[in-house]
Amino acid sequence: MVNIIEMKNIHKSFGGVKAIRGIDFTVGPNEVVGVLGDNGAGKSTLIKIISGVHSFDEGEMYIKGKKINPRKHCVKTAHKMGIETVYQEKALAEKQTLWRNIFLGRQMTNKLGFIKVKKEIDETQKIMRELMKFRGIGANAESYIRTLSGGEKQGVAISRAMYFDSDLVILDEPTMALSLQEVKKVLNFILAVKERGKSCVYISHNIANVYPVSDRFVVIDRGIIVGSYNRKDISLEELNEELIQYTKTKTQQ
Amino acid sequence: MTKIEKRADQKFFYKYTSQFGLIIMVSAVLLFFIITSPNVFLSGSIYLSFLSTVPTIGLMALGLTFILGMGEIDLSFPSVMALSAFLFASVYKSTGNFLFAFLSCIGAGILVGMINGLIVTKIGVPSIVVTLGMQFLIRGFSNLISDGTAIVVPLRGTISQQIFAGKLLGIPVQSLWFLGMSILFYFLLFRHKFGEHVLFAGDNQESAKMMGVNVDFVKIAAFSLMGAMAAFAGMFDLYRMRTWWPTMGEGYLMMIMAAVFVGGTSMFGGEATIFGTFVGSFMIGALEAGIVAAGLKGFWTRFIIGLLIICAVIVHTLIRKRKK
Ligand SMILES: Nc1ncnc2c1ncn2[C@@H]1O[C@H](COP(=O)(O)OP(=O)(O)OP(=O)(O)O)[C@@H](O)[C@H]1O
Numbered sequence A: 001m002v003n004i005i006e007m008k009n010i011h012k013s014f015g016g017v018k019a020i021r022g023i024d025f026t027v028g029p030n031e032v033v034g035v036l037g038d039n040g041a042g043k044s045t046l047i048k049i050i051s052g053v054h055s056f057d058e059g060e061m062y063i064k065g066k067k068i069n070p071r072k073h074c075v076k077t078a079h080k081m082g083i084e085t086v087y088q089e090k091a092l093a094e095k096q097t098l099w100r101n102i103f104l105g106r107q108m109t110n111k112l113g114f115i116k117v118k119k120e121i122d123e124t125q126k127i128m129r130e131l132m133k134f135r136g137i138g139a140n141a142e143s144y145i146r147t148l149s150g151g152e153k154q155g156v157a158i159s160r161a162m163y164f165d166s167d168l169v170i171l172d173e174p175t176m177a178l179s180l181q182e183v184k185k186v187l188n189f190i191l192a193v194k195e196r197g198k199s200c201v202y203i204s205h206n207i208a209n210v211y212p213v214s215d216r217f218v219v220i221d222r223g224i225i226v227g228s229y230n231r232k233d234i235s236l237e238e239l240n241e242e243l244i245q246y247t248k249t250k251t252q253q
Numbered sequence B: 001m002t003k004i005e006k007r008a009d010q011k012f013f014y015k016y017t018s019q020f021g022l023i024i025m026v027s028a029v030l031l032f033f034i035i036t037s038p039n040v041f042l043s044g045s046i047y048l049s050f051l052s053t054v055p056t057i058g059l060m061a062l063g064l065t066f067i068l069g070m071g072e073i074d075l076s077f078p079s080v081m082a083l084s085a086f087l088f089a090s091v092y093k094s095t096g097n098f099l100f101a102f103l104s105c106i107g108a109g110i111l112v113g114m115i116n117g118l119i120v121t122k123i124g125v126p127s128i129v130v131t132l133g134m135q136f137l138i139r140g141f142s143n144l145i146s147d148g149t150a151i152v153v154p155l156r157g158t159i160s161q162q163i164f165a166g167k168l169l170g171i172p173v174q175s176l177w178f179l180g181m182s183i184l185f186y187f188l189l190f191r192h193k194f195g196e197h198v199l200f201a202g203d204n205q206e207s208a209k210m211m212g213v214n215v216d217f218v219k220i221a222a223f224s225l226m227g228a229m230a231a232f233a234g235m236f237d238l239y240r241m242r243t244w245w246p247t248m249g250e251g252y253l254m255m256i257m258a259a260v261f262v263g264g265t266s267m268f269g270g271e272a273t274i275f276g277t278f279v280g281s282f283m284i285g286a287l288e289a290g291i292v293a294a295g296l297k298g299f300w301t302r303f304i305i306g307l308l309i310i311c312a313v314i315v316h317t318l319i320r321k322r323k324k
C-alpha cells in the first residue's frame, strides 16, 4: 500500500525565518506518527504544509502517491484528499455559533449555495451527543464559541475532525486544555483511527501521552528531523533520555 | 406560563434586545416629531417622501454592513456613486439604451470595488487607507471626464423610470426595491455560504483560512458588492432627480456610516445586522428630512443626529457586553 504522506527535502521560510530546512517525512498506511520537538521547532509549520494552509518553497510532496503542486495545494484540496486537521489554534471563530464552526468550509447547501440551516443544526446536535458527549452544561448547537470553556472549545475542534471521517487525522497539541478524563478520550480516538485502518499524525509535548498510541516517533529540532524511532525499538524511558540529550546539545551550542 | 415557556420567552427577548432597543428609539424620535410639529407628522405625505429618499441611503448601507461585518471599511462609495451615475447619464444620453447605461453603471461600481479589494488583500494596505485614496481619485476622475458640469438626462416618461422611480399603489417603488434588497441581503448574509464566509473572515481570518475559506476572494467579492450597491443607489438618485451633478453623493458617507452603526453593526467585524441597518437607514434618513420639516433650524439636524448616534452605540455596546 502506498504511503499517505511522502515529503522529500521540504523547505519553508517566512520572510527571513527558515522554519523548515530540508525535511523528509513519511506517514505510512495505517500508521500513527508521534511528532516531538521544542517550542518553535517547526512542528506546526510541517503539518500546515500537509493540510494546505502553507505552501512549501522547495522539495517534493506526495499525498497517497499523487505529486502535489505547492501552488495548487490548499485546505480545500487537502480536505478532498481525506486529510483532517485539529490545529493548535483550534481554528474556531469566537463570535459565531457552534454549528457554523463545525461546517465552515464544508457547508450543506442547496445548488444556489444557501445553507441548509436546520440540517446543519440537527447534525451538530448529533455530533454533540455522540462525539463530544457534552454533559448538558448549557452549551448547545446554537451557543456562541466565546461562551464555551477552553476544554469545550478543544472538544468542538476534535469532534469536527472525528465527524469528517478521513484517511489521515492530524492532531496538533489536541490535549492542551483538557482534563485527564478528556485526554483519555482523545487517546482512544487515536486508537480508533488506527483500528479503522486510517493514519494519524500526533503532535504533543507530553511524551507519556504520545508514547502508547504511536507506532513511530519523529523528533524535529530547528526545522530539521534529528531523530526517528520505532516504538518497538525504544522504551518510554529511553525516548525521554534521547529527548533530554537533544536539549542538552542545543544549550551547549 | 410554564417554566419552560417563560425561559423561551426570556431567551427571545434576550436574543432580540438590540432590535427592541432600536424600535423604541425610532418610536421616541417619531413621537418627538409628532409633538413638535403635528401638522407635518400626522399627514402621510412626509412619510411618502421618506420612502423615496431613504432607499438611496439604505442600499449603500446594506453594502456597508457586509464590509463592516468583514472587519473592513469603505470610504470610497459616495464617489463611486457619482462616477457610476455619470456613466449611466452619459451613456443613456448618447445611446438612449437602458441596458448599456445600466451595465456600464454597475460595471464601473464593481470594477472600483474589485480594485479596492485587490489592493487590500493582495498588497495588504488597510482598507481605510486604500478607500480614502480611492474616494479622492474617483471623485477627481469623474470631475475630469464630466468636465465638472451637470447633465440633464431625458428619463421622464420612460418605462425604466416607472421601474426605478415610479409609484406602485401610491408607494414610491424605490422603497420596494430597498425592502426587496434588504430581504435578499438578509438571506445572503445569514443563510448563504458567502455571508457566512464574510462573517468568519471578519471574526477570525486565520481560522477561516484554516477551514478552507478563500478569505481574499471573499473580501474582493464583498468590496465589489459594495461598489455595485453604490452604483445602484446612484442610478436611483439619477432617476429621482433626472440630473447628474458633479457633487453627487457628497454628504452620504457619514450619514450611511451612522445608519449602519445606529442599527447595531459593530466595527470590529464578525457581527452584523441587516434588520438594524434597515431601521437605522430610516432613522437617519427621516431625521435629516424630519428636522427640517419640523421647522427646526438646520443645525439642529447635526446636533440631534449626533446625540442619537452616541446614545444608540452606547446601548448596543452595553447589550453586547452583557451578552458576554
Ligand atoms: N505564519 C508565520 N509567520 C512567520 N513566522 C512563522 C509563522 N509560523 C511559524 N513561524 C515561525 O516558524 C518557526 C516554527 O514555528 P512552529 O509554529 O512550526 O513551531 P512549533 O514546533 O509548532 O512550536 P510549538 O511547540 O510552540 O507549537 C518559529 O520560529 C515561528 O516563529
Ligand SMILES: [Mg+2]
Pocket (backbone or CB within 6 Å): A043, A044, A045, A088, A172
Ligand atoms: Mg505548534
